[in-house]
Amino acid sequence: MVGLNTGDDVISTIRTEVKALQAEIMAEFRATASAMREEIVKELRSALILLQTTVSDHADKISLLETSQNVVTDRLAELEAQCASLAADNVVLKAAVDDQGNRSRRQNIRVIGIPEGEEGTNPTAFMGSFLKEVLGEETFADQPVIDRAHRTLATKPPPGKPPRAMLVQLHYYQTREMILRASHERGQLSHKGKKETH
Numbered sequence: 793m794v795g796l797n798t799g800d801d802v803i804s805t806i807r808t809e810v811k812a813l814q815a816e817i818m819a820e821f822r823a824t825a826s827a828m829r830e831e832i833v834k835e836l837r838s839a840l841i842l843l844q845t846t847v848s849d850h851a852d853k854i855s856l857l858e859t860s861q862n863v864v865t866d867r868l869a870e871l872e873a874q875c876a877s878l879a880a881d882n883v884v885l886k887a888a889v890d891d892q893g894n895r896s897r898r899q900n901i902r903v904i905g906i907p908e909g910e911e912g913t914n915p916t917a918f919m920g921s922f923l924k925e926v927l928g929e930e931t932f933a934d935q936p937v938i939d940r941a942h943r944t945l946a947t948k949p950p951p952g953k954p955p956r957a958m959l960v961q962l963h964y965y966q967t968r969e970m971i972l973r974a975s976h977e978r979g980q981l982s983h984k985g986k987k988e989t990h
Contacts, residue, residue, distance in 0.1 A: 920936060
């Protein structure tokens with residue numbers, strides 16, 4: 793019996809030590825688990841703060857980009873409206889320029905066959921006296937009013953080649969009509985014995 797008691801005492805002691813060891817392991821496990829949990833929570837909080845900072849930075853950048861996009865969109869709409877307005881103005885101005893050009897050209901005549909250099913240094917005055925002389929006093933009692941006269945802009949031809957035409961802008965459209973009518977009635981015109989055409 794003494795041996796059994798001793799065996800029971802040993803088992804009891806072992807149980808007590810196992811329980812103590814178990815309690816110590818559990819306490820150590822809980823402490824380690826708590827420390828790990830605190831470390832994980834700390835790391836997660838740091839990561840979350842970093843993530844929140846990054847998200848906040850991105851939100852600021854997105855907001856700035858949206859504002860910039862709105863500004864650019866508004867500016868683009870304004871520029872498109874201005875472009876459309878300018879295009880409409882350009883159509884009107886082009887039509888006005890074409891009209892002015894056409895009106896200006898309708899008072900022009902081209903005289904072919906006047907020898908190079910015969911107009912001298914004042915082609916406008918020369919053409920006034922030329923037209924009066926060639927078409928006669930029955931067409932013009934006075935010299936016709938000429939705004940300007942000049943040779944065509946081609947290069948001066950070499951000797952023996954046909955001379956450049958004279959372009960004459962008359963002040964009045966009616967004068968142009970009189971010249972064309974008179975030259976048509978007379979047919980071939982001549983000046984100083986040389987044939988001229990209109």
